[in-house]
Amino acid sequence: MIQLxxxxxxxxxxxxxxxxxxxxxxxxxxxxxxxxxxxxxxxLLKLLYGALTPSRGQILIDGQNLMRLKPxxxxxxxxxxxxxxxxxxxxxxxxxxxxxxxxxEVLGWGxxxxxxxxxxxxxQMGLEHKVSATPLRLSGGEQQRVALARALVNDPKILLxxxxxxxxxxxxxxxxxxxxxxxxxxxxxxxxATHDQRLIENSHKRVIVxxxxxxLDESNVPQ
Amino acid sequence: MRKAxxxxxxxxxxxxxxxxKLSGDGYAGGxxxxxxxxxxxxxxxxxxxxxxxxxxxxxxxxxxxxxxxxVNLEGVAEDWSxxxxxxxxFDQEPASQEVAALKAKISALPGTxxxxxxxxxxxxxxxxxxxxxxxxxxxxxxxxxxPASLEISLKRGSRGGEAVExxxxxxxxxxxxxxVQYGEEWVKRFTTFMNFMRLVGALLGGFLLLAVVFIVSNTxxxxxxxxxxxxEILGLVGATRFFIKAPYVIEGMLQGAAGGLFALLTLFxxxxxxxxxxxxxxxxxPAANGLSFLPLPHVLGIFLGGVGLGFLGSITSLKRFVTS
Ligand SMILES: Nc1ncnc2c1ncn2[C@@H]1O[C@H](COP(=O)(O)OP(=O)(O)O)[C@@H](O)[C@H]1O
Ligand SMILES: [Mg+2]
Numbered sequence: 001m002i003q004l005x006x007x008x009x010x011x012x013x014x015x016x017x018x019x020x021x022x023x024x025x026x027x028x029x030x031x032x033x034x035x036x037x038x039x040x041x042x043x044l045l046k047l048l049y050g051a052l053t054p055s056r057g058q059i060l061i062d063g064q065n066l067m068r069l070k071p072x073x074x075x076x077x078x079x080x081x082x083x084x085x086x087x088x089x090x091x092x093x094x095x096x097x098x099x100x101x102x103x104x105e106v107l108g109w110g111x112x113x114x115x116x117x118x119x120x121x122x123x124q125m126g127l128e129h130k131v132s133a134t135p136l137r138l139s140g141g142e143q144q145r146v147a148l149a150r151a152l153v154n155d156p157k158i159l160l161x162x163x164x165x166x167x168x169x170x171x172x173x174x175x176x177x178x179x180x181x182x183x184x185x186x187x188x189x190x191x192x193a194t195h196d197q198r199l200i201e202n203s204h205k206r207v208i209v210x211x212x213x214x215x216l217d218e219s220n221v222p223q
Numbered sequence: 224m225r226k227a228x229x230x231x232x233x234x235x236x237x238x239x240x241x242x243x244k245l246s247g248d249g250y251a252g253g254x255x256x257x258x259x260x261x262x263x264x265x266x267x268x269x270x271x272x273x274x275x276x277x278x279x280x281x282x283x284x285x286x287x288x289x290x291x292x293x294v295n296l297e298g299v300a301e302d303w304s305x306x307x308x309x310x311x312x313f314d315q316e317p318a319s320q321e322v323a324a325l326k327a328k329i330s331a332l333p334g335t336x337x338x339x340x341x342x343x344x345x346x347x348x349x350x351x352x353x354x355x356x357x358x359x360x361x362x363x364x365x366x367x368x369x370p371a372s373l374e375i376s377l378k379r380g381s382r383g384g385e386a387v388e389x390x391x392x393x394x395x396x397x398x399x400x401x402x403v404q405y406g407e408e409w410v411k412r413f414t415t416f417m418n419f420m421r422l423v424g425a426l427l428g429g430f431l432l433l434a435v436v437f438i439v440s441n442t443x444x445x446x447x448x449x450x451x452x453x454x455e456i457l458g459l460v461g462a463t464r465f466f467i468k469a470p471y472v473i474e475g476m477l478q479g480a481a482g483g484l485f486a487l488l489t490l491f492x493x494x495x496x497x498x499x500x501x502x503x504x505x506x507x508x509p510a511a512n513g514l515s516f517l518p519l520p521h522v523l524g525i526f527l528g529g530v531g532l533g534f535l536g537s538i539t540s541l542k543r544f545v546t547s
Contacts, residue, residue, distance in 0.1 A: 072463070085459075089455070091453055102457065102460055106457065106461050150460070
């Protein structure tokens with residue numbers, strides 16, 4: 001469960017990217033975070049995986065208060081959160097396999113187990129024929145799926161995705177959405193930041209609308 | 224090209240390992256992983272590693288050359304200071320019992336290293352050796368012309384200007400000792416010169432060391448900066464700081480070790496090539512053949528200095544890029 005109490009985030013004084021946000025995302029939920037560019041979607045996601053600390057307010061993840069988290073404990077929180085970054089953050093000089101394997105290497109897994117697990121997830125993503133390619137040789141949709149594989153390979157409790165369908169065609173969008181839904185069915189709480197209205201309309205999920213750092217509207221679409 | 228067959232085993236495709244084994248037992252397994260990671264990093268970033276190792280090599284080579292010159296200068300100084308010799312001359316050739324008694328008394332003085340009795344005959348013999356080939360000069364020179372003497376070498380600590388004066392004063396108090404010579408002016412000048420050289424050496428060496436630390440840590444900073452994306456991503460997927468840093472610190476130490484080794488090898492090649500017989504100008508003793516190589520502690524020091532530079536350089540650079 002993700003809880004925000006009165007969270008304010010200011011990069012500079014006076015201007016707040018987020019202004020007194022309170023919200024609650026239950027375990028196993030699937031939520032879209034939407035709103036115009038500059039509304040604060042990315043900022044909210046960064047707060048959730050500890051890349052930023054709020055200027056004011058409290059953030060709780062599974063009852064753990066991020067403000068009280070020691071820096072040395074942050075890695076252990078991040079191991080339970082899979083993140084798909086807007087710019088993918090794939091390593092260009094490593095293969096697809098190696099890029100996805102990073103998540104498991106960090107946990108100290110052995111090479112063999114990593115190989116099996118990574119191959120399995122890449123197969124689910126339809127990328128098993130690209131394991132030895134480097135990211136720059138992949139299409140945008142394929143890169144997106146590698147980033148997804150890296151985020152999902154350790155079955156995270158929470159998946160955060162920032163504009164995951166940015167430049168994708170409809171077919172790729174549908175594919176990505178189905179992967180989100182599958183992960184959600186297996187128990188992962190999914191939070192997707194997007195300004196892509198068609199993606200939201202097709203999915204029938206809860207939507208939180210942000211504008212200028214405020215929650216403008218919240219709609220619960222019955223599943 | 225890449226070996227990636229181990230996961231292709233069809234038996235394991237659908238079965239996921241429920242409880243994955245950790246990559247080894249405790250620290251040994253971790254160390255193995257970090258070492259492998261460091262080697263892979265070096266291979267994947269070969270060019271920048273070459274640049275770094277080259278920089279460390281050059282920097283250490285300069286230090287090593289400096290040390291080589293300095294160590295040899297010290298050697299020459301040692302050589303020269305051995306000639307700070309006190310000589311007591313006799314008007315008459317003393318009897319051998321008398322010589323033995325004097326030698327015993329002088330040996331008992333603090334500061335005495337060695338006492339040698341030079342009889343008139345021996346003094347003549349030496350004189351002849353020195354004037355070899357110029358026999359005409361020796362005509363008419365008999366043993367009587369040269370005085371018998373006691374030649375006293377001093378211990379290290381007593382070779383300085385004031386120490387020699389004090390020594391000579393106590394020497395003169397021994398009955399039977401007459402005229403004493405020790406080249407006061409020369410001793411003073413030599414001591415001043417050597418102290419000056421040591422000061423200059425320490426200053427130069429200090430500046431050199433600072434420059435080397437600065438250059439090497441900046442080069443390593445560049446190599447780490449070029450991989451800041453990787454450091455960031457590792458942090459984002461939940462790597463601990465130790466896990467992120469360890470391979471880079473190992474890499475830095477390997478670079479330092481390689482740099483140290485290449486510097487020493489290059490220095491040795493220089494040495495074999497021409498330095499070892501190019502140093503006669505430093506030594507006034509024609510028997511000494513050029514420069515000597517660095518002693519073992521210095522060699523080890525340069526190597527370990529390289530490793531230390533790599534360690535410190537990477538630790539301090541990582542601090543910048545591995546936050547939270
Ligand atoms: N690193 C930053 N430094 C300063 N201001 C920032 C930074 N990142 C975002 N902002 C500002 O915060 C606001 C929210 O940005 P962001 O969270 O990226 O919005 P969104 O993802 O919804 O487009 C914007 O006004 C943006 O200019
Ligand atoms: Mg954004």
